[in-house]
Amino acid sequence: MAKIFCVANQKGGVGKTTTAVNLAAGLAQLGQRVLLVDLDPQGNATMGAGINKAELNTSIYEVLLGMSDVKEARKTSETGKFDVLPANRELAGAEVEMVELDNREKRLKDALSAVDAEYDFMLIDCPPALSMLTLNGLCAAHGVIIPMQCEYYALEGLSDLVNTIKKVHANLNPDLKIIGLLRVMFDPRMTLSQQVSAQLEEHFGDKVFKAIIPRNVRLAEAPSYGMPGVTFDPASKGAQAYIAFGAEMVERIKAL
Ligand code: ATP
Numbered sequence: 001m002a003k004i005f006c007v008a009n010q011k012g013g014v015g016k017t018t019t020a021v022n023l024a025a026g027l028a029q030l031g032q033r034v035l036l037v038d039l040d041p042q043g044n045a046t047m048g049a050g051i052n053k054a055e056l057n058t059s060i061y062e063v064l065l066g067m068s069d070v071k072e073a074r075k076t077s078e079t080g081k082f083d084v085l086p087a088n089r090e091l092a093g094a095e096v097e098m099v100e101l102d103n104r105e106k107r108l109k110d111a112l113s114a115v116d117a118e119y120d121f122m123l124i125d126c127p128p129a130l131s132m133l134t135l136n137g138l139c140a141a142h143g144v145i146i147p148m149q150c151e152y153y154a155l156e157g158l159s160d161l162v163n164t165i166k167k168v169h170a171n172l173n174p175d176l177k178i179i180g181l182l183r184v185m186f187d188p189r190m191t192l193s194q195q196v197s198a199q200l201e202e203h204f205g206d207k208v209f210k211a212i213i214p215r216n217v218r219l220a221e222a223p224s225y226g227m228p229g230v231t232f233d234p235a236s237k238g239a240q241a242y243i244a245f246g247a248e249m250v251e252r253i254k255a256l
């Protein structure tokens with residue numbers, strides 16, 4: 001059975017996609033079979049995995065609306081050695097069109113169950129909103145990975161996300177838990193980063209991952225080559241941190 005995780009934070013630009021793509025590639029390097037699910041109409045995870053979102057015949061949009069299935073729509077990331085259920089801007093329409101459908105929160109869950117035996121991990125890259133798409137991600141998952149920048153405003157949005165996760169846990173998906181908070185784009189020279197990081201550890205304890213992802217330009221450059229940072233420059237500090245995070249995830253799921 002695959003373990004399914006959402007990478008979610010309703011704040012924009014906090015490193016969700018970078019985390020989803022590099023964790024997928026890091027886990028693949030550790031020998032895990034991975035499906036990366038792009039649940040964002042921006043299609044950044046798709047592009048970052050080296051798949052051209054403008055050339056898709058079928059995508060997650062058709063899968064969610066029942067016009068196709070995961071086996072037909074998935075692609076392989078040659079640069080990352082994992083599979084991808086790709087997305088493009090068509091997906092924005094699904095938000096509205098799903099409202100009419102039965103079981104609308106569980107359409108992704110149902111679609112993914114068809115390929116469950118083929119993967120060890122499925123990673124869902126969520127859009128920056130607590131929308132129907134994100135709700136589908138949360139209903140499909142066993143856990144949530146929350147990437148956070150260690151800055152003052154980072155903590156503000158966190159309670160909305162935590163409350164949403166609690167509601168989904170109570171009403172729709174009793175399996176759902178917060179797996180952990182991942183500190184990303186970390187700059188150890190900034191006192192504020194250190195302070196917020198310490199606050200997170202104090203408040204959330206072992207829910208804060210030990211791995212810390214530094215701010216690293218190689219991670220930001222990699223998507224323009226259609227490559228995960230982990231394969232683009234394996235020796236870079238950012239790549240090394242995501243590999244360490246992959247190993248930590250493999251350990252953590254043993255306890256789930
Ligand atoms: P959105 O909410 O729009 O989906 P996101 O949360 O998925 O955004 P990313 O796209 O992963 O965030 O990252 C935002 C920007 O920050 C990107 O340009 C990305 O390349 C850059 N970035 C992410 N992580 C790092 C890092 N550790 N070091 C340097 N740049 C980073």
Ligand code: MG
Nearest residue numbers: 016017040044
């Ligand atoms: Mg993103």
